[in-house]
Amino acid sequence: MATRTMQFKIYRYDPDKDNAPYMQDVSVEVDDVTDRKLLDVLTKLKAQDDTLSYRRSCREGICGSDAMNINGKNGLACLTEIKDLKQPVVLRPLPGLPIIRDLIVDMTQFFKQYHSIKPYLINDTPPPERERLQSPEDREELNGLYECILCACCSTSCPSFWWNPDKFVGPAGLLNAYRFIADTRDQATNARLDDLEDPYRLFRCHSIMNCVDVCPKGLNPTKAIGKIKEMMVRRAV
């Protein structure tokens, strides 16, 4: 059994005990066969010191709970390969959101922005007996949009979201906004575009593509935002 020692630097903060956050140096024995992902090692670290706090749930990149800043880049612990990590592995909470404890952040603001784009289908016509149908081509447009798991890796890597989290919808919210704007079954396209045509809500995005760089699902919020702008232009000219 091949084991090796790995060095970690972990952001620790317990507001009930600590005056200020600090970085804790820890080492852990890693088994190259059974410990494949960062989350496996976090589980070991938690066994060593059960005061270490982080969110996790599905452990396979679907729930989006274990998003954190890994060696300076946002990602999901459960999808991050251990062998690719440079040591010491520096783990911090997602940047720009209030810290609750250790690697756990308060995502209220993030979800507030998500809810502000009305993330549900708006259609006032009576529902058909079975389902609202789409052509395969129309359905195709939703690929690369519906897969978003709302882990907040993108929005918390976006400087515009750091400066204006209360006013800028952020890449995750805007990707989901386009998911409903692009949906042929939705009838509120115009109202959705009206809502986003705003210097803060949409136009804080300057297409620097940090969001694309970090998305653990390989999605492209910048492209979706570009399509929203394109629709606004088409509507205006």
Next chain:
Amino acid sequence: MINRIVVGAGYGLKDWIVQRATALIMAVYTLILLVALGAMGPGGYEAWRAIFANGFMQFMTFLFFVSLFWHVWIGVRDIWMDYAKPDGLRLVLMIATAAALVGYAGWAAKILWRL
């Protein structure tokens, strides 16, 4: 006044288009200017003056300055929106920026028309 976050000013698209259009105009002007300077023979001030005395060049140079100041307005306003948090301060900075740019535009026109 109740301290609630308000968004929804309902503008932004025009500025976004203008930012791109003015950037394009400035890029084209830069090329034209480089060609004009390349074609300029040795002749010092007189040759330099002749470039800008040309009607087409005056039209393009004026267009360039209008584009530049309009582009700067959108860019600098974006900076105030990101970093100047108190609303009153932001308003003062925006007014100061707009005033300075309008002044610069007049100044640029005066220099151009003198040629």
